[in-house]
Amino acid sequence: MIPLLGTLLTVGGLLALGLNLWVLLQHFLTIDVPAAITHPVKFWILSYFFQLSITWGTVLEKLRICSMPGFISFLQSLFKPTKDPKVVVQDLRFGTIPVRLFQPRRACPGLRRGIIFYHGGGAVFGNLDFYHNLCSDLALKTDSVLLLIGYRKLPDHHHPSVSRDCMNASIHFLKALSTYGVDPFRVVACGDSLGGGLAVKITQDLLCMPELPQIRAQVLIYALLQLLNYQLPSHRMNQNVPFLTRNFMMNCLCRYLDIDPSWQDTMLKGGFIAPETWKKYRKWLSSDNIPQKFKNKTQEPEFPSSFNESAHLETICLLDDLVSPLLVDDEVIARLPEAFLVSCENDVLRDDTLLYKKRLEDQGVPVTWYHVEDGFHGCILFCDKKPFSFPCSQTIMDAVVSYIKGI
Structure with missing residues (x-):
């Protein structure tokens, strides 16, 4: 019994170490730390632990131990506020x-x-x-x-x-x-x-x-x-900047609005927006309203993409004010x-x-x-x-x- 327990603990420890190293490598390869950020090392380290928490929550969710939001809620419960006598x-x-x-x-x-x-x-x-x-x-x-x-x-x-x-x-x-x-x-x-x-x-x-x-x-x-235009300049320029990457934002939106995550790509491209709907809202939500100094020199993608009626029906709540x-x-x-x-x-x-x-x-x-x-x-x-x-x-x-x- 004791050798079996020791083996399980060893395997569990190695899996945990492997997961942490995998998140570290992924974080190093994908995360952007803008040059304007002061204390970039601190920023990178904090964002790594933030991503590690999300990843552990996702793994526990896939193992059906608890949901990712539930795991985050548990971590937050460990935080104790400071009492100010004033x-x-x-x-x-x-x-x-x-x-x-x-x-x-x-x-x-x-x-x-x-x-x-x-x-x-x-x-x-x-x-x-x-x-x-x-x-x-x-x-x-x-x-x-x-x-x-x-x-x-x-x-x-x-x-x-x-x-x-x-x-x-x-x-x-x-x-x-x-x-x-x-x-x-x-x-x-x-x-x-x-x-x-x-x-x-x-x-x-x-x-x-x-x-x-x-x-x-x-x-x-x-x-x-x-929640209509995800191709605005800041969405594209800062999509990999912590603490709100575009992927994490879309994950949270789909969870809260109860949208199947398989629609994320269509949502990002605007395929859920009917032509007549975009005609109404374009004057408010188009990137044409963003001053030029906030845009980069890359060509903006066509938006919205071709209309997908199924996506429209599944994500209709995004059009609610x-x-x-x-x-x-x-x-x-x-x-x-x-x-x-x-x-x-x-x-x-x-x-x-x-x-x-x-x-x-x-x-x-x-x-x-x-x-x-x-x-x-x-x-x-x-x-x-x-x-x-x-x-x-x-x-x-x-x-x-x-x-x-x-x-």
Whole structure:
């Protein structure tokens, strides 16, 4: 029995070592580290461990031990947030939705501004603990009451659970602003990545609820705003840049939207978009709207490719403004509040921000745009993790704080 156990442990150890070395080699051969990234070695090492986590989760999923999102959730549960004595933190439930409320401990003579924070993570990463330090710091530095929403995610919950949870929690908070000492005229919708898209969509939907306090400003950090055009310059130029490669993004989208991954190639080429649909949305989503300085000199591929009706029927949810808030009509865009938009040069989603910026400006909505040349997707999450932080992490945090304090 003991020799058998020893053999199994040896084989298991060798397999684990082999997997780690395989990920290391693959990472070395496929990952791009842009020249603008400061601390490129640190960036490469962190991205390797990020990819290693995803790979281990995928292997465990194939072995039917647990799902990849479930494994990521387990890893995140090991993360313990830091308690700041200057911030009062409450864990609450709005119905079945877990939320976390952050309030500066110091007394305030009047009402504070409010921030509703929608976290990113592609419905795979992110939870209340993982975003705790970031939100605590943001609440303290802006002297605001901040609500962080812990919406349901993969593997157990798919579209549209995230949107519904965030909308319901937002309505609950807006109805009770006086309870939390929040000025109803200074509520900010803020989010990163997927959370940025949620902030936009909820701000749009609240326009139809005049009985509720309206959002004063949108603060969007490298937001995911459309799921139609995956051939924008940033999607092609940054497709292998961590921490959001195009392959990983498509993996998360297919999982959350419950789309068979076999359609990914057709999605990337735009084959699911009917000609009449592209005719309607081209004026908003075409790469023609991206300034020339953000394009490389390579020839752009034909987009969309020939129409595939089967793909269209299987991916029809991609045309819903619930997941692509850039698709709403100009009349809605014109009614939106001012926006603070953060984009990162080395981010596959950079051009989503540029497209949204143009749409807002075309409709006369005030826009403050903050572009970070050495920034990358997910970088703001490192601002409170000093050994792993990057200059762009704190730069973005400082810019967001400065803007919100001006409201």
